[in-house]
Amino acid sequence: MITNFIYPIISYSREGRNIENLENDFQIEGKNAVLEALKAGRPLNKIYIKKGKQQGDMKAIVELARNAGIPVVELSNESMAKMAKTRNPQGVIAVTSPKEYVSVEEILETAEKRNEEPFVFVLNEINDPQNLGSIIRTADCLGAHGIIIPKRRACAVTPAVVKVSEGTAEHVNVARVANIASTLESLKEKGIWVVGADPEGKLYYEADLTGPVALVVGGEDKGLGKLVKEKCDFLVSLPMRGHVTSLNAAVAAAVLGYEILRQRERRHD
Numbered sequence: 048m049i050t051n052f053i054y055p056i057i058s059y060s061r062e063g064r065n066i067e068n069l070e071n072d073f074q075i076e077g078k079n080a081v082l083e084a085l086k087a088g089r090p091l092n093k094i095y096i097k098k099g100k101q102q103g104d105m106k107a108i109v110e111l112a113r114n115a116g117i118p119v120v121e122l123s124n125e126s127m128a129k130m131a132k133t134r135n136p137q138g139v140i141a142v143t144s145p146k147e148y149v150s151v152e153e154i155l156e157t158a159e160k161r162n163e164e165p166f167v168f169v170l171n172e173i174n175d176p177q178n179l180g181s182i183i184r185t186a187d188c189l190g191a192h193g194i195i196i197p198k199r200r201a202c203a204v205t206p207a208v209v210k211v212s213e214g215t216a217e218h219v220n221v222a223r224v225a226n227i228a229s230t231l232e233s234l235k236e237k238g239i240w241v242v243g244a245d246p247e248g249k250l251y252y253e254a255d256l257t258g259p260v261a262l263v264v265g266g267e268d269k270g271l272g273k274l275v276k277e278k279c280d281f282l283v284s285l286p287m288r289g290h291v292t293s294l295n296a297a298v299a300a301a302v303l304g305y306e307i308l309r310q311r312e313r314r315h316d
Contacts, residue, residue: 073145074206076136078104083214084141085111094119097127097138108139132206146204149220151230154193155237157220161192164259165239166307168194171227171275172201172266173296179204180211181297182264186219187212189304193220195261197227231278234261241279243271244299246292248282256283256307257314264300267293 072092075084082104084091094112098121101109112119122130130140158165168186173179179202186194202208203223209216224230231241242256243263263279265271276282285294285302294302 072142074130074132075141075143075209076131076133076139076206077210077213078108078137078139080209080212080214080216081108081139081141082111083217084143085115085117087217089143089217091115091117092142093117095122095127095130095140095142096120098123105139133210136210146209146216146221148204148223149193151195151222151224151233154195154220154222158192158259163192164311165237165261166191166259166311167234167239167261168300168304169227169231169234169241169261169263170194170196170201170265170296170300171263171271172197172269173264174200174202174266174268175296176202176205176207177211178202178267178295178297180208180216182300183208183212183219183221184215185297185301185304187215189308191219191304193222195222195224195227195230198223198225201266228274228278231261231263231275235278235280240281242303243276243279243282244284244303245271245276245279245282246284246287248284250286251283251303251306254281254283255310257310260307262300262303262307264296264303267296 075081081094085108094108094117096105096109096119109119127136127138154167155165168182168191170179170182173196183194204216204221235241239259239261241261241263263271263275265275283303285299
């Protein structure tokens with residue numbers, strides 16, 4: 048049963064209703080993620096918010112939803128928890144279609160439109176949503192042109208990934224490919240240097256990263272893998288001075304990504 052109407056907000060009074068089965072589409076959860084989706088103009092079917100006074104970001108979400116004609120539904124804490132696919136949706140869930148992936152060609156076209164040399168992250172078997180979400184956020188901060196991930200044995204762009212990315216998944220091109228190794232070969236044929244992050248590589252600050260670059264980062268368990276490593280033009284490493292021998296994938300991607308940006312900006316000074 049649907050009761051009182053508050054601007055565009057609808058309040059569900061039947062708390063026992065199976066809310067999580069109302070929609071079977073993709074969910075975007077968290078204030079920043081939903082806010083960025085609205086700002087990006089992503090088509091949203093409906094937005095669910097936690098019942099109560101709306102302030103700050105939540106008020107902005109409601110206003111943007113109203114302006115876009117998107118229904119907003121109030122839920123109790125219990126119903127929100129049942130519907131959520133992440134541990135803490137921060138009181139807001141948007142229902143939409145799954146993120147649309149792009150082609151590798153579209154990523155390279157983005158670089159061309161910006162009149163920039165390609166800067167792409169290639170992720171091999173990254174299975175942790177936290178890592179993928181963090182790398183997407185890093186890619187956005189760096190102004191990278193996109194991310195390439197494999198279709199199999201790797202994390203896809205899930206609600207958890209979108210939430211960790213703090214909404215930047217709305218702005219970053221992500222391509223899914225059947226074979227990372229063959230994709231690297233294709234990138235090399237287009238004049239892009241394929242650089243792998245690996246402990247056996249030269250120190251990253253000794254490498255020339257100023258040209259068109261595809262930075263390849265592997266999963267924490269297996270790293271790049273033998274075949275992918277062989278496809279790289281060269282490898283770079285991070286100096287380790289403590290008790291562990293590696294950083295997690297997201298941190299390594301951020302450090303190396305900012306070195307690429309630093310070298311590019313220094314070249315243009």
